[in-house]
Amino acid sequence: MELEKLIDVENGLISRLIFVDEDIYKLELERIFSRCWLFITHESLLKNMGDYVTSYIGEDPIIAVKDNSGKIRVFLNACRHRGMKLCREDLGNTKFFTCPYHGWTYDLNGKLIGIPRGKLLYLDKIDTEKWNLIEVKNVVNYKGFIWASWNPIKSFEDYLGGMKYYLDLFIERHEGKLEIYGGIQKWIIPTNWKIPAENFIGDSYHAPITHESAVKLGLRLPYTDADFELYTGNGHGFGGQKGGIGRNTVSESEHVKLLVEGIEKLTKKYGEFVRDIMPMGHVTIFPNFSMLDLYPYTFIRVWHPRGPFNTEVHGALIVDSRLSETEKMNIFKRYISEFGPNGIFDQDDAEIWSNCEDTAKGYIGRSMYLNYQAGLGIEIPASTKYNADIPGVFGSPFSDINMRGFYKTWLELMKG
C-alpha cells in the first residue's frame, strides 16, 4: 500500500480510504495504537488498593489496577492459559484476578500465584514467572492522568512535545486538584475513530452550523471570527474562541470564581497570552485522547477503535476537586445536557460523524480526497505572535492546521 498517496498535507488533501479500509485499520492497531502513549484512566478512579477499571488499548482489552504498593499497573485483560477475559466488569475492587475458566489466579502485580492441580498437571516444573499477566511496562502517571504504551516511540514527555506546556498550564490552573466526577459514559458511534479525533483537534468551523441550535437556546453566544487554532506538534493541538467559550453563558458560581482566579494567576505568572487561550477549548492528544475545556465544564474523551466503522466513546467530566459536592453536581448536569449520549451537542455530532463514515464506504466514495486546505500556508509561531517563549504554531482562525498536523503524524507513524 502506498501510504504517501493517502495523505498530502502540503496540499491539504486526505484520502477517505483511511476511514474505511480494513488493511489500513489493522496497520493502525500495530503502528499507532501499540506505539503511541494512550490515555488509560485518571487516578481519581483508582483510590484504594485493588481498585480497577477495564478499558482498551486499541482493540486489546486491558485492566488498570492499583497494586499493593499504590502503583497503577496496566495488564492485558486475558488469562495466560487459554486467554479468557479475567475482568468482565467495567470497574470494581479485588484482591486477586481469578480466571473463571480453569482458575489460574494472579495477584495485583500480575504475578501468577495459583494454578489449580498445578502439581498434577505440570509436575511442579512450570516456571510461573514466565506465565505472569502480560503487562504494559510503560505506564506514566502524569499529574494524575495515567498514560501507557506497549512500545513507545519516545518518552512520554517527548511524545507530548509542545502540548506538555499547555497541559501543564491546564493542570496548574487547578493546582493539580482534578478528579473525574459522575463516572464514565460509554457508547458506540458508527464512525471511524479519526473522525471525532480530528473534530476535537481543530474543527471550530463546524460549531456555528452543527450546533446552531445551541446558539438559539442561549447555551452559546454566536460564534465570532475571533478563533484560534494552535498546533503544538507531534499530532497534538487545541483551539477555540479566543478568551474561552461560554463565559457569558454561566452565572457566577464557586466553579467560575475558581476558574477565573486560576486563569488570572497563570496570566500573571506566564503572560497575557494565557487570557486568549484559556480555557483551552477543543483538544486532541494524538491519537485518541480529547478534551473540551470551556467555562461551563471540562470533559475528557477517549475514542476507542472498534474496527474501521465504529468507535467506542468513553467520556467523563473532569472537575476541580476543591469544589463542593453541590457545585460539582451542578457542573455535571450542565455537562450531560450538552455532551454525552443525551447531550444536545453530541447528538448532532454523532449524527454527522456517522454519516461522514457512511459515504466513505462506497467505491467512488472511498476514492475521493477531502479538503483540508483551510488556512493552508498560514502559520504563525506562537512565540512570535505573543513575543513569549511558548511552543506551537497558530493557524488562521478556523484553519485546518491542527488536522493537517494530526494526519502528518498519522502518516509518519504508519510508515513504520
Next chain:
Amino acid sequence: MVGTNEGIKMSAYYCTLYFKILNFLYNEAKLLDSRQFLEWISLFADDARYIIYAIPTVKKGQNDQRIILSHDNKSTLMMKMRRLTETYSWSENPYSRTIRVVSNVMINDVKNNLVNVSSNILLIKNRNGISDYIVARRTDILLFEGENIKIKHREVELIEYPLPYKNVNLPL
C-alpha cells in the same frame, strides 16, 4: 428500585386505577411517537424530575452503580423538546420513525395521590436504513389530581452499557 406490588389488593378500585395508568402511559407513548414533544411536557408536574441512568457492569456482591446520562427538570426538558422541533437539530432532521412499546406495567405503591408505577419500554427508532433499539425499565411516581395524572418523577434505566447506539436523543 423496582418494588413489589404484593401489598396491593386486587379490587375494583385497583382495576380502575390500573387502567387509568395504562391509558396514561399508552397515550404518552402515542404523543411521543407522533412527535408532539411540547404536548408531552404538559404531562409533567411543575416540580418534576426526569433522570436517565446507564448501569455499568460490576462483580456480583459489589455495589451496583448508576451513571447519570440525563438529569432534567421541566424547564430543561422543555428546552430539549423545543430543540427537537428545530431545523438545526440534525439528530432529528429528518425525523426518525419511532414506536414505543410499553409493557410490564405494575403498580408498586399507592400513597395518598402518589402512585409508584414501574414499566418497561422499548423504543424502536428508524431512519436511513438503521434501526436503534433502546431498551429500558422505568419507575414513575405519578401524581393524581382528580382525573388528571402528572409525572412527578421518572427514572429510566437503560440496560445496555456501553450503549450500542449513537445517542439517546428521544424521550423514553
